[in-house]
Amino acid sequence: MVCVSGEPGKGKTTFVEDFLAEPIVNGQSCAVARGRCSERLAGTEAYSPFLEALGNLLRSNAGPSLERTIKLLAPSWYIQIVPIPLEDSLDVRGPDVKAGSQERMKRELAAFLQEVSRFRPLVLFFDDLQWVDESTIDLLAYLADFVAWATILRASTLDQPGQSEEAITDIRESLATLRAIGSELARPLFLAIMAKEYAKAGRTTDGLSVLNEALEIVNRTEERYCEAEVYRLKGELLVRQGLFHDAETCFHKAIGVAREQGSKSFELRAVTSLARLRQTQAKREEAREMLAEIYNWFTEGLNTADLKEARALLDQLATSF
Numbered sequence: 001m002v003c004v005s006g007e008p009g010k011g012k013t014t015f016v017e018d019f020l021a022e023p024i025v026n027g028q029s030c031a032v033a034r035g036r037c038s039e040r041l042a043g044t045e046a047y048s049p050f051l052e053a054l055g056n057l058l059r060s061n062a063g064p065s066l067e068r069t070i071k072l073l074a075p076s077w078y079i080q081i082v083p084i085p086l087e088d089s090l091d092v093r094g095p096d097v098k099a100g101s102q103e104r105m106k107r108e109l110a111a112f113l114q115e116v117s118r119f120r121p122l123v124l125f126f127d128d129l130q131w132v133d134e135s136t137i138d139l140l141a142y143l144a145d146f147v148a149w150a151t152i153l154r155a156s157t158l159d160q161p162g163q164s165e166e167a168i169t170d171i172r173e174s175l176a177t178l179r180a181i182g183s184e185l186a187r188p189l190f191l192a193i194m195a196k197e198y199a200k201a202g203r204t205t206d207g208l209s210v211l212n213e214a215l216e217i218v219n220r221t222e223e224r225y226c227e228a229e230v231y232r233l234k235g236e237l238l239v240r241q242g243l244f245h246d247a248e249t250c251f252h253k254a255i256g257v258a259r260e261q262g263s264k265s266f267e268l269r270a271v272t273s274l275a276r277l278r279q280t281q282a283k284r285e286e287a288r289e290m291l292a293e294i295y296n297w298f299t300e301g302l303n304t305a306d307l308k309e310a311r312a313l314l315d316q317l318a319t320s321f
């Protein structure tokens with residue numbers, strides 16, 4: 001999301017229109033939808049710039065191909081944009097659509113934008129944002145949140161060698177967006193994802209620094225569901241630094257938190273990490289016992305990555321003396 005600000009008459013509109021004359025993103029030309037905030041409405045009409053932008057989009061060359069998608073995914077928007085002939089109106093305006101709450105409108109629009117931008121990037125340009133209505137601001141924040149979350153989750157799936165720097169950049173930008181709109185939800189999880197990418201890229205110190213930030217947020221906000229994983233990752237990075245005693249403390253902390261929360265998957269990961277450390281300390285029997293105990297708790301999902309990894313380690317611990 002880009003915001004162009006400056007005094008009246010400075011050339012903001014001209015500047016943006018200049019860019020939009022040939023909008024290319026990643027070598028692909030974009031569709032453009034323009035909406036204006038109006039001084040006359042001065043913030044009273046909910047979503048007016050979005051409604052105008054979607055209306056313009058439907059009337060553009062791309063319109064006919066988008067009509068079906070918007071009808072399907074964003075019906076509450078569609079009925080406000082396209083005047084409906086009286087005889088059809090009962091069909092389209094079902095009770096659901098009438099009741100379209102703001103939450104629903106937001107969800108619908110996000111789904112529609114996600115779908116259309118799969119085929120071609122779409123630029124939404126809102127001019128004269130100083131007259132924006134509160135619903136539009138709320139919707140913009142929602143979309144920023146939505147895009148940032150989607151970007152982080154996509155980045156976390158990039159696992160080809162050499163892709164971690166790309167993932168790190170994407171996650172960092174998304175975290176900055178979330179911070180800018182004041183959204184802190186799931187931040188510890190996202191920082192943990194970031195730490196994993198740093199680990200893959202061999203950037204141990206950077207990884208530790210984001211994990212410490214995650215722990216600070218966990219303790220301040222009580223958003224604890226990934227606390228065990230944060231401690232475990234911290235332990236893994238400390239192992240790399242040769243700080244085995246501190247690493248062990250982190251693994252024990254991770255195991256303790258996971259047990260307290262009844263989170264068996266995180267317990268398995270933390271015990272696997274500790275067992276791997278024990279293996280290097282020539283304490284194989286202890287490692288095997290603790291890992292076998294948690295591994296045997298699981299009766300299904302044995303083909304998932306974490307359980308396969310635990311199984312492989314158990315086999316090593318059983319055979320190598």
Ligand SMILES: Nc1ncnc2c1ncn2[C@@H]1O[C@H](COP(=O)(O)OP(=O)(O)O)[C@@H](O)[C@H]1O
Pocket residue numbers: 006007008009010011012013014015
């Ligand atoms: N780079 C520029 N050089 C000369 N004139 C400009 C330039 N950019 C904009 N203008 C002129 O300045 C006026 C105000 O520009 P506009 O883009 O409408 O400003 P804003 O949107 O910031 O209020 C317009 O008449 C425009 O043609």
Ligand SMILES: [Mg+2]
Pocket residue numbers: 012013014127128
């Ligand atoms: Mg202007």
